[in-house]
Amino acid sequence: MTVNPSGVLTAAGMEQRIRDYFDACNSGDPNRIAAHFIPEAVHYFPAGMYMGPFRGARNIGERWQSAVEHLGSIWTVDQVITDPETARAVIEWTHFKTLQGTVLRGDEWYIFDRETGLIDEIRAYYASPQDKGLEVLELEGYDYAGLGYPTEPPFVREDHAEGPP
Numbered sequence: 001m002t003v004n005p006s007g008v009l010t011a012a013g014m015e016q017r018i019r020d021y022f023d024a025c026n027s028g029d030p031n032r033i034a035a036h037f038i039p040e041a042v043h044y045f046p047a048g049m050y051m052g053p054f055r056g057a058r059n060i061g062e063r064w065q066s067a068v069e070h071l072g073s074i075w076t077v078d079q080v081i082t083d084p085e086t087a088r089a090v091i092e093w094t095h096f097k098t099l100q101g102t103v104l105r106g107d108e109w110y111i112f113d114r115e116t117g118l119i120d121e122i123r124a125y126y127a128s129p130q131d132k133g134l135e136v137l138e139l140e141g142y143d144y145a146g147l148g149y150p151t152e153p154p155f156v157r158e159d160h161a162e163g164p165p
Contacts, residue, residue: 014082034061037060076094090110
């Protein structure tokens with residue numbers, strides 16, 4: 001396991017970790033991919049995608065290895081913003097599924113482990129139309145309520161009581 005020798009996250013180090021992780025994903029080597037995560041890391045996705053979150057560094061590596069083998073996956077990092085003080089980063093990416101002829105774009109939030117500099121959590125958001133069959137669109141398995149996210153609107157709009165147009 002790679003260790004963060006100084007115990008201090010830096011913007012450059014966080015960005016390099018993300019870029020090295022994407023290089024590992026493009027290699028399709030599950031060990032290289034897993035090496036960028038703490039052992040119990042979680043990668044969240046929108047509901048209904050990939051049979052739920054990928055749990056564990058090894059599982060994340062194996063799932064992306066499968067994507068390379070079966071979809072011809074190639075990923076790019078398009079933009080990166082880091083915040084070492086909060087151990088968070090956000091990126092924009094592109095996922096080329098070359099065997100399907102599909103291009104998928106999205107954003108990801110990263111949470112880093114301060115002691116090791118490894119990735120603890122990724123939350124993926126995809127650029128796509130809203131699924132009208134769902135009433136709640138959120139990441140599957142992510143504990144929004146437990147982490148203090150709002151689960152109800154903060155007030156009632158009296159002027160919209162009859163519903164949407």
